[in-house]
Amino acid sequence: MDFQSVKGKVVVVTGASRGIGAAIAKLYGASGMKVVCAARSKEQGQAVADEICGKGGDAIFIRTDCSDASQVKALIDGAVAHYGCLDGVVSNAGIGQGGSPLHEYETEDYDKIFDLNSKGVFAGMKYGAEAILRSHSKGGFLINVASIAGLMPQRGQALYTATKFGVVGMTRVAALDYAKYGITVNAICPGYTKTSIFGDAPEQAMEFFANDCPAGRMGNPEECAYLALFLASDMARYITGAAIPVDGALSAGSKNVTSWKHPEILEEEN
Ligand SMILES: NC(=O)c1ccc[n+]([C@@H]2O[C@H](COP(=O)([O-])OP(=O)(O)OC[C@H]3O[C@@H](n4cnc5c(N)ncnc54)[C@H](O)[C@@H]3O)[C@@H](O)[C@H]2O)c1
Structure with missing residues (x-):
């Protein structure tokens, strides 16, 4: 049993034009999976699919606004129409x-973030599960x-936190729903990860995030992709209903000050 088990699996990756989604799509493509890249930006999403194909992989791009459930359905239908089946989403x-404190959010903010982070994920799971079941996939996922915001509430992030707790909840329930039918369902919970989600946050803010993390640095999108590859492989068939942090211990507990009695251990030679 090894990562070869992912070869030939058909997978849809949403938000594949950059950041964590692009890293997952590229690693899947390099591992022999057939990748359907979905995003709103045709230029960037197509570029990711082209890069996968350019390296000998198999990928297509389908333009999708995931906050519109009918477009997510069309995406899943398009993936099945192109590759004949579906193994994962x-x-x-x-x-x-x-x-911001909760009272400063507007109801429009609620709709915007829930439409994508919650309803979009629900639609991916709903239409994805139907297509995977119809495909009789032997390794569906x-x-x-x-996010770690789905495990540990983040001050000032009432709506984001609510969507991510919801995603973790849907993940666990769907794991129960499909455990007997060969589809694993898991959540990856990134900590601070270097992507454009931070927009043009100043260097100082990025330094704060790095220092706030017990590992002393931000994560790279590829570090989430490695877990996504493992979860897609047949080595992970008994892992389902899990919400797994990739966060350099950020969500492991509080960060009290400690001092080492014997720091010289770091200098010792083997
Ligand atoms: N970067 C982090 O620190 C971090 C931490 C925790 C969780 N996450 C989560 O990781 C996921 C990916 O975020 P990222 O950091 O790679 O961000 P990013 O902004 O770099 O990438 C987001 C991706 O989603 C796509 N997207 C945005 N709106 C869309 C829509 N309506 N329809 C389809 N695609 C859309 C973008 O085109 C892009 O491909 C998100 O769900 C985010 O909440 C990120």
């Missing part, structure tokens, strides 16, 4: 939010990219 497309 990675619902990754999501937006963040600037930090649904992966949702949630």
